[in-house]
Amino acid sequence: MAPVSPRRRIPEATVARLPVYHRSLTELKESGVTTVSSEQLADLAGVNAAKVRKDLSYLGSYGTRGVGYEVEYLLFQIDRELGFANDLGVVIVGLGNLGQALANYDGFGDRGFPVTALVDADPAKVGSTLHGMQVQHIDDIESIFADGDLTIGIIATPAAAAQGVADRLVAAGVRSILNFAPTVVTVPDGVHLRKVDLALELQILGFYEQRDATEAVNAADSDS
Template sequence: MATGRTHRPATRSRGIPEATVARLPLYLRALTALSERSVPTVSSEELAAAAGVNSAKLRKDFSYLGSYGTRGVGYDVEYLVYQISRELGLTQDWPVVIVGIGNLGAALANYGGFASRGFRVAALIDADPAMAGKPVAGIPVQHTDDLEKIIEDNGVSIGVIATPAGAAQQVCERLVAAGVTSILNFAPTVLSVPDGVDVRKVDLSIELQILAFHEQRKAGEEAASPDGAGPASATRSKSADKGPDGDVPAVMPA
């Protein structure tokens, strides 16, 4: 902490709001699908529907990137794919290491969504000596002892932590010391990192708890209604309860 240099207007260096950044991958996915179907242009309305947001939000989001559309026509799909990819930094290759090759780590290693974007699994790392050398998803698992060397040799700046909670902070510190500056954390712990390092967390159990909260509320509403139907019974009539859009942030580990 205590960096003398007060600089950096935090999140908005060149202006793109975090909320917008978080949606760019969504747009990119929808656009990629359109591109594969050789659709040449889309309107904000159509693209928004495909991405699951509303069109005003989408247009506002795009306005932060520049004026890439044509009034009266819409957006050129290929051009937008390129612009968003560039904005997200996906025109370059990002080597990634996954630490902790248990069930989840193995699932991540096998996940196809990596290569399709600019990510490449550079290495798999696990603390269990028995795993060393075994291939997972075609990549041999390496031992934690070599973590630093692996990071440096491959120029890795993004690390994925899929270890048990107890090991996460220590792994995190080693990753950061070796040069990693972005971490995706699946372990159910709060990681503390120095300034300049980004952490995002994904926590399955938290997501379920949020669902349970709303689920409980629905049940309560039902009970309050005059009718003693059993538990099941396909709902559907009830009006939505979540926000108008149901697109709230929040994240968690699995």
């Protein structure tokens, strides 16, 4: 009944930054750097030094006062925390433009997330080979996860199909989903969902661009 691992609860914001630190540290390691200060790491990661220290302190006290952090050791600890020991496969559902690009994108495999299956609903696509892998039909999705491996599902279908795919992924036992479809997808409690909405990012940028433009006009007006 008592909480088993209440020792530390890492804030969501920190979790989102750990991979960034991880990347910076990997670069440092490859450059042969053995020690790094919170300030240096902050520069590389594009954040505030105090934030780096606080973030890292959630993992434990892995730094040395007066010196900094040992790159390799810190990297190891972040690896552990992020669960890089486990191999976590990725299934891509929907092989349109975006899905195909994601299937061919080496960035996933390079970072420990090998694409383990490609799925589509279009019979014309099923059976074809992409990035050295056969496309399977979505109706066979249950069998893909039969072995109980932990897997992340990527939804790259049109918006209309996204919720249905999500439901099937959840039914098949997937507990983490990354949604690229431009629509709201809901999942049951206990399933983690993140979204990447490309057009939405542009719209946000567009807002600020337009705001700045009109502000400039207003400023010019008040000058006159």
